[in-house]
Amino acid sequence: MPSFVETPVTTEIPGPVSRASTKRLDAIFDARAVHFVVDYNKSNGNYIVDVDGNKYLDVYAQIASIPVGYNNTTLIEAAKSPEMASALVNRPAVGNFPSDQWVDILRDGLMKVAPKGLSYIFTAQSGSEANELAYKAAFMLYRRRQRGDGVEWTEEETKSCLNNAKPGSPEMAIMSFQNSFHGRGFGSLSTTRSKAVHKLDIPSFNWPQAPFPALKYPLAQHAEENAAEEKRCLEEVERIITSWHCPVAGLIVEPIQSEGGDNHASPSFFQGLRDITKKLGVALIADEVQTGFGATGSFWGHDHWNLTSPPDMVTFSKKAQTAGYFFGNEQLIPDKAYRQFNTWIGDPARVIMCKAVIKEILDKKLVEQTARVGSLLYNQLETLAAKHPEYIQNLRGKNQGHFIAFDTKDPASLVRSMRAIGVNIGTCGINTVRLRPMLIFEETHIPILVNALDKVIGAL
């Protein structure tokens, strides 16, 4: 069993070939965020190879979005299928002219993993778009209930909305949590509360944010405080919704706040959210863009909540390789066609890739693998944290697959040092390192990651 990546990193990072390629790119495309340039033909499974020949165990996976490994053979087969060629060449306006395969692509793919209780799907192209579509559905549902089923739109409504004015364009809100990340469109960004670099200078809606529980670790030692903190946050959620200056039509929450620092809450907190939103007629939207598709050791992050009734909508993207939202309530289908609509409504080519991802996850039992390997990884990191208590703090993600994170003094420097010895990891929040392995991360990869962390931290 190798302790490190076999082919060591042999250049500085980025290496000279990466730098030259990035320089060419930067003349036409903002390349300031490029970490290194990748040779995807040489990358395989859990390993990413850059154009300078450096090989890394990839525990960041394209910002948590590679599901089943580079050059996965099941995915290559889907990519080379005649069905795919047709989807790429004959891109349909899927709401008007779907192909005869479309219904089966959905049934044999996304609908196989639909969250319990949610029987409809709307496809999209990004997590940000998926969330905005869910917000629109929530607003239309809220107004439908106010207006009454079957009540026709008034002329005042249809005229005023064209002028962005009431009553057709009403003041309503989506609530989100402090430190949340829900995307970068004007609606989704209005619910994102993570970092100034995402939001500065962009006009936003006057929508409310609630505090997200700030849990103390280790959880077992702070059970009482943490329960009180969650109770406080739930009270705030209810207080803000009922006192906001306009109706709150929806509440969006990540099962684990990812970009904002890998912040967790207990199942009882989420059960409380379901109770409050149900009582107040607010649509509960689970943003599973980062947690969905198996990363937390269950297929959906909200499976951990043990709800008695499901969220109203569940959005997804990243590991799904496509995007969209599931829902169960028929009334979330608007009263007229063309209200929730756009030219492409997602991309069948990407939905075909998603079907292949789902097949691979189910065939190879990758959710079970993630739970099993994640648990072992967590235990080893717990041991490492005990060895380096100054550098590995607030370890979190127990029983959440390998959706694991910890705080450290200088995460950017730690990430750089890890890359220099062949392990690619990421950061989030202010001082957090996040591990985002692919679902095919195995037992054999644990020592590579843990030994590298031990070496880098030991040298600090």
Added chain:
Amino acid sequence: MPSFVETPVTTEIPGPVSRASTKRLDAIFDARAVHFVVDYNKSNGNYIVDVDGNKYLDVYAQIASIPVGYNNTTLIEAAKSPEMASALVNRPAVGNFPSDQWVDILRDGLMKVAPKGLSYIFTAQSGSEANELAYKAAFMLYRRRQRGDGVEWTEEETKSCLNNAKPGSPEMAIMSFQNSFHGRGFGSLSTTRSKAVHKLDIPSFNWPQAPFPALKYPLAQHAEENAAEEKRCLEEVERIITSWHCPVAGLIVEPIQSEGGDNHASPSFFQGLRDITKKLGVALIADEVQTGFGATGSFWGHDHWNLTSPPDMVTFSKKAQTAGYFFGNEQLIPDKAYRQFNTWIGDPARVIMCKAVIKEILDKKLVEQTARVGSLLYNQLETLAAKHPEYIQNLRGKNQGHFIAFDTKDPASLVRSMRAIGVNIGTCGINTVRLRPMLIFEETHIPILVNALDKVIGAL
């Protein structure tokens, strides 16, 4: 030369197989807008074939988004390339970990057709997203000029923006025109002014709209009135920008308002917009989502404007089979990395398809073909309009390729009758029929379309 599609339509539309497929789909996916279900394997070139075996000359082309025909061989080659398989299977976070091919995919594709004066590109996944990214760039540029180059963000700014509050989240606006369509996200929808069905019940920003010239046809007979109308609209644009309650950072305009009814304006109107926006420091955004990629007989719709300095940004989607925006001013690259950013930043698979589309357009001289065939088509429609003056009114699109439209009494019924004899066309605005052929529409297709129109209108 056939007068109609060779294989006639043999069932009602949608036919029984279409209806059965749509019913299955509707159980999981809102299928109320489905016109018919398509057999894309049997569709070819300008012809679309439904699952009941009906064959139509497709003059709507997936809401103006099929560029070079169904099952185009150049596109099939691109779809089956090893480069494509890798792009589909190894989807990168392109801002962090681009492939070594990415720069050349852009250079040999999109940058070959970059509008004059615009040397940078940002990729996206839909026209709506492209427009919102352009709005964000406009807002950041406006604030950069206010703040001063190199001036650091204040703590008040970075803190307040997380709360969606001033000064970090400032009140600023994007201006658009009455009857415009710019997409369905919360920002783009705030600039869309076409129909209530697009906007009702969705909260929007208090952004201004200006009147778009309502030209009278035939243009030659109303030159003086039309010039006065355009002057009035330009004056309104300037008046509204300078009197709006908050800064107007950008103005977005379609070269031809498409969804809103195929409304045209003269080059001098657009020159006026460029002059006003330049004077007032407002970014001018040309929304070429429907007009771009050759449909108007020039590669870009705004090529017809004969500007002395280019628009600040040009957005595209639809026929490009991917989306994004071009720009020229380096200051539209934000002062820091990660401000204009998201996980995927478009989809390299779709950008590869776009490269193939561009190759096909340039190799086959399809822009020249569109200009030539469009001119012949316009002339024949002019003759037909003289024959049926009650049913073909305000014919427009002269010298705009085959981007042609006319008003009629009952466009929905005309479209249904046309489908019944094997020609698929679309509507827009309130009483407009729009023709949106593919770029490969040829002289031989003109009589099929024109004879079908003649027959349908003659039977009214």
